[in-house]
Amino acid sequence: MSADSFTTASASTASESIPEMVPAVSQQNEQVQFRTEAGQLLLVLPAETDPAAGLGWSDLLQQLQQRLSAGKRFWQFQAPVHLVVANRLLDGRQLGAIAESLAAAQLQLKRVHTSRRQTAVAAATAGYSVEQDSPSALNQATAASALADPLYLQTTVRSGVEVRHPGTVVIVGDLNPGSAVVADGDVVVWGRLRGIAHAGAKGNRQCRIMALQMEPTQLRIADQVARGPATPPTQFQAEVAYVTPGGIQIVQATDFSKN
Amino acid sequence: MNRVIVVTSGKGGVGKTTCTANLGMALARLGRQVALVDADFGLRNLDLLLGLENRVVYTAIEVLAGECRLEQALVRDKRHSQLVLLPAAQNRNKDAVTPEQMKKLVEDLKPKFDYILIDSPAGIEMGFQNAIAAASEAVVVTTPEISAVRDADRVVGLLEAQRVEKMHLVINRLRPAMVQANDMMSVQDVQEILSIPLLGVIPDDERVIVSTNRGEPLVLAEERSQAGTAFENIARRMEGEKVEFIDLNVSQDNFLTRLRRLFLG
Numbered sequence: 001m002s003a004d005s006f007t008t009a010s011a012s013t014a015s016e017s018i019p020e021m022v023p024a025v026s027q028q029n030e031q032v033q034f035r036t037e038a039g040q041l042l043l044v045l046p047a048e049t050d051p052a053a054g055l056g057w058s059d060l061l062q063q064l065q066q067r068l069s070a071g072k073r074f075w076q077f078q079a080p081v082h083l084v085v086a087n088r089l090l091d092g093r094q095l096g097a098i099a100e101s102l103a104a105a106q107l108q109l110k111r112v113h114t115s116r117r118q119t120a121v122a123a124a125t126a127g128y129s130v131e132q133d134s135p136s137a138l139n140q141a142t143a144a145s146a147l148a149d150p151l152y153l154q155t156t157v158r159s160g161v162e163v164r165h166p167g168t169v170v171i172v173g174d175l176n177p178g179s180a181v182v183a184d185g186d187v188v189v190w191g192r193l194r195g196i197a198h199a200g201a202k203g204n205r206q207c208r209i210m211a212l213q214m215e216p217t218q219l220r221i222a223d224q225v226a227r228g229p230a231t232p233p234t235q236f237q238a239e240v241a242y243v244t245p246g247g248i249q250i251v252q253a254t255d256f257s258k259n
Numbered sequence: 260m261n262r263v264i265v266v267t268s269g270k271g272g273v274g275k276t277t278c279t280a281n282l283g284m285a286l287a288r289l290g291r292q293v294a295l296v297d298a299d300f301g302l303r304n305l306d307l308l309l310g311l312e313n314r315v316v317y318t319a320i321e322v323l324a325g326e327c328r329l330e331q332a333l334v335r336d337k338r339h340s341q342l343v344l345l346p347a348a349q350n351r352n353k354d355a356v357t358p359e360q361m362k363k364l365v366e367d368l369k370p371k372f373d374y375i376l377i378d379s380p381a382g383i384e385m386g387f388q389n390a391i392a393a394a395s396e397a398v399v400v401t402t403p404e405i406s407a408v409r410d411a412d413r414v415v416g417l418l419e420a421q422r423v424e425k426m427h428l429v430i431n432r433l434r435p436a437m438v439q440a441n442d443m444m445s446v447q448d449v450q451e452i453l454s455i456p457l458l459g460v461i462p463d464d465e466r467v468i469v470s471t472n473r474g475e476p477l478v479l480a481e482e483r484s485q486a487g488t489a490f491e492n493i494a495r496r497m498e499g500e501k502v503e504f505i506d507l508n509v510s511q512d513n514f515l516t517r518l519r520r521l522f523l524g
């Protein structure tokens with residue numbers, strides 16, 4: 001693939017960008033998150049807002065499994081995990097399933113933080129230590145201004161999976177057609193980017209999308225949209241997508257870093 | 260060591276039941292004790308493909324309801340006594356069974372068989388959840404079409420999440436001539452997306468349809484076919500043998516295309 005056709009590809013992408021504005025993502029549901037706070041590994045489940053719209057139990061478990069297997073190399077052997085469930089109701093069976101998943105990744109469920117009495121009882125019955133925090137003390141949402149720590153996933157993101165994160169997302173693996181990554185920071189794909197990538201989802205146009213092989217279904221940065229070129233190039237080099245006054249542009253990574 | 264393997268795909272009609280029947284028969288012919296479990300409740304047809312329809316008396320439902328013993332529901336194959344079928348109920352809907360019940364059934368089957376192959380229904384709903392609940396391995400079947408591969412990819416993700424981590428890929432209904440004309444995804448194209456190890460490639464072959472209609476798995480046919488050999492090779496690979504992939508192009512190739520031939524099978 002010559003530099004010329006890259007220019008063509010990016011020019012056409014740029015001209016196709018704009019018309020539709022990206023829908024706001026802020027009100028979308030949060031996802032399962034691992035965070036380290038004060039040296040403790042926290043597993044934070046999204047708060048239950050509207051049960052009908054919220055993340056169902058099986059989706060939640062699936063997200064947890066994926067985060068666990070995609071972060072495998074970084075978990076410390078038998079590290080204790082603090083499960084922060086806020087106002088979500090969990091029964092003994094569900095707590096057991098979470099503990100089992102953690103155990104399969106060599107992590108240990110140690111303490112459950114909840115604001116619900118029923119969950120606290122279930123957790124205590126199952127033999128975990130319980131902390132019945134008030135919802136406000138849980139500091140559920142990350143501070144609005146600061147981004148969360150980058151989310152590093154070593155996995156193939158497969159069709160039907162959507163990864164959302166209030167920070168930068170690094171995927172070591174492919175982003176397959178039919179999948180999506182929505183990040184408030186940058187999106188870095190160390191592999192083939194064939195799905196949808198959305199960087200700066202809270203509106204930051206400075207954010208970038210980087211991939212070893214750019215064959216996106218769609219790229220989004222802040223409120224800008226670009227479709228991938230209709231005929232994908234046959235050879236690839238690492239590329240960077242960023243916002244210019246003319247819309248989203250794609251350039252070779254080697255050229256980008258010279259700017 | 261007994262293995263519980265679910266045959267699944269996401270998209271319907273790509274050849275799950277055909278694969279289950281043929282692989283089951285091929286493994287039985289290799290001397291293994293094989294149980295085939297039809298998990299397609301409401302739309303069973305594994306018994307048809309095996310030509311065992313008229314021998315079905317009880318189904319998994321009666322076993323679960325305690326109306327018969329498990330052994331009574333098992334239909335032994337008339338040609339190969341190493342092979343048995345646990346039929347699904349035709350008249351009940353898919354929600355008649357829970358994943359826990361499937362696990363129980365398979366647990367009970369396990370001690371007596373080397374292989375338990377579970378034929379999964381299409382889709383990713385309850386029926387699929389039932390089919391994968393008891394499995395520790397999966398054979399993911401797809402055709403070389405974008406929509407089938409997309410669904411297979413989704414299924415691979417769901418299997419990973421359920422910690423069915425040992426997965427193998429079977430690409431069915433490949434048409435080498437179409438691949439060469441760039442009108443069909445190649446084996447490499449499919450593998451690039453799904454990135455799970457390839458177990459085998461089965462050519463599109465009308466004899467598969469004939470064998471379906473006769474209720475006689477292709478691996479039993481006297482006249483050898485590429486599709487039949489492909490199924491046998493898959494069974495041997497499942498047994499841990501290293502079997503070369505057949506070159507599906509060889510017969511219709513000229514020298515030039517053979518230079519860039521694709522190794523399949």
Ligand SMILES: Nc1ncnc2c1ncn2[C@@H]1O[C@H](COP(=O)(O)OP(=O)(O)OP(=O)(O)O)[C@@H](O)[C@H]1O
Nearest residue numbers: 271272273274275276277381462463464467468471
């Ligand atoms: N390699 C092949 N060549 C030609 N026809 C095939 C091949 N494999 C399967 N078929 C045909 O495709 C049809 C569907 O196959 P089959 O019933 O095995 O699919 P399935 O995945 O089990 O479908 P369902 O999702 O409905 O359960 C059948 O008519 C079968 O004969």
Ligand SMILES: [Mg+2]
Nearest residue numbers: 275276299379
């Ligand atoms: Mg079927």
